[in-house]
Amino acid sequence: MAQGILAGRTALVFGAGSIGPGWGNGKAAAVAYARAGARVVAIDHNLAAAEETTAIIASEGGMALALFCDVTKMAAVEGAVAQALSTYGSVDILHNNVGHAGMGGPLELSEEQWLREMDINLNSMFRTTKAALPHMLKQQRGVITNISSSAGIRYTGYPYASYYASKGGVNQFTVGLALQYASQGIRCNAILPGLMDTPLIYAQIAG
Numbered sequence: 001m002a003q004g005i006l007a008g009r010t011a012l013v014f015g016a017g018s019i020g021p022g023w024g025n026g027k028a029a030a031v032a033y034a035r036a037g038a039r040v041v042a043i044d045h046n047l048a049a050a051e052e053t054t055a056i057i058a059s060e061g062g063m064a065l066a067l068f069c070d071v072t073k074m075a076a077v078e079g080a081v082a083q084a085l086s087t088y089g090s091v092d093i094l095h096n097n098v099g100h101a102g103m104g105g106p107l108e109l110s111e112e113q114w115l116r117e118m119d120i121n122l123n124s125m126f127r128t129t130k131a132a133l134p135h136m137l138k139q140q141r142g143v144i145t146n147i148s149s150s151a152g153i154r155y156t157g158y159p160y161a162s163y164y165a166s167k168g169g170v171n172q173f174t175v176g177l178a179l180q181y182a183s184q185g186i187r188c189n190a191i192l193p194g195l196m197d198t199p200l201i202y203a204q205i206a207g
Contacts, residue, residue: 004037010088012081014071014128015097015147016042017049025147025193026097027053034062038093041084043067063088071098071124074131081131091135094144096125101151101163109162117162122169129177136186144188146174152192167192 011033018024026044034040034057042057044050047068054064065087069080085091100120102113125146136142150156152167174190181188 004035006033006093007037009038009092010041010084010090011038011093011095012041012043012084012091012128012132013095013097014043014069014080014124015099016040016053016066017044017046018052019046019049026095027056029095029097030054030064031056031060033093033095034060034064039088040064041067041080041088043069043080045070071127072119074127077124077127078131081128081135085135090139091132092139092142094128094132094136094142095147096128096145097147098124099147099149099167101158101160103158103160105159105161108159114162118166118169121163121166122173125170125173133181133186137181137184140185142186144174144177144186146170146188146190148174148190148192150192150194152190156195 013026013030013033015026016030018027030040030042030053040054040057040062042050042053042064045068047066050066050068054066057064065084067080067083070076081091098120100117102109102117104113129144148170149167151164152171171190174188178188
C-alpha cells in the first residue's frame, strides 16, 4: 500500500467515522487515501467510529491513527493536528468532511440551531485550515479538500436554510483559499456531492 501515488504523505480526514453501519463519505475517503499509499489520521467526534475506519486501513496493510476531536473547539483541532504531526512528521492533505443538515427554515430554526449549524459546517473548516495551513506553507506544498454540497448552489427541495447558507459559505471560503495560496504550493478544492446513499441520510431522515 505504501507504493501508491500518495506514499510518504499524511492525510488528515476530519469526519472520518461513519454515523452508522456502512460507508459514509469520510470513511470512504480515509480508506481511499490509505489505498493510495497515504498515512491517514482519521479524526471524528466519535472515536469508536474513527477506530473502525483505521481498523479497515490496518487490515489492508495501511498506516492509520484514530483521534477524537470536537471541531467546534479551536484548541481541540490544534491538538489533533499537533498529534498528527508528531506521529507522522508532516501534514500534506487536509480533508474536511464534517457536516450536519438541520431541518427548518428561518421560522422553524432557533438562533441557537442556526449558529450551531454554522459552527459545525463552516467554522470548523476555518479552524482546521488555520491549524494545518502553517505546516503546509512551511513545506511549500499541501492539499485542502472541503466537502461542500450541491445545496451550496441550489435549492434541493428540503427546508434546511442553515445548511444552504453554510455550504454556500464553504464554497466561497474555498475559492478564497485557492487563489490566495496557490502561488505557495497549496491546492484547495471543494467537492459538491448531491444526495448520496449513506448512513447519515438515514439518520437525518429518522431524526
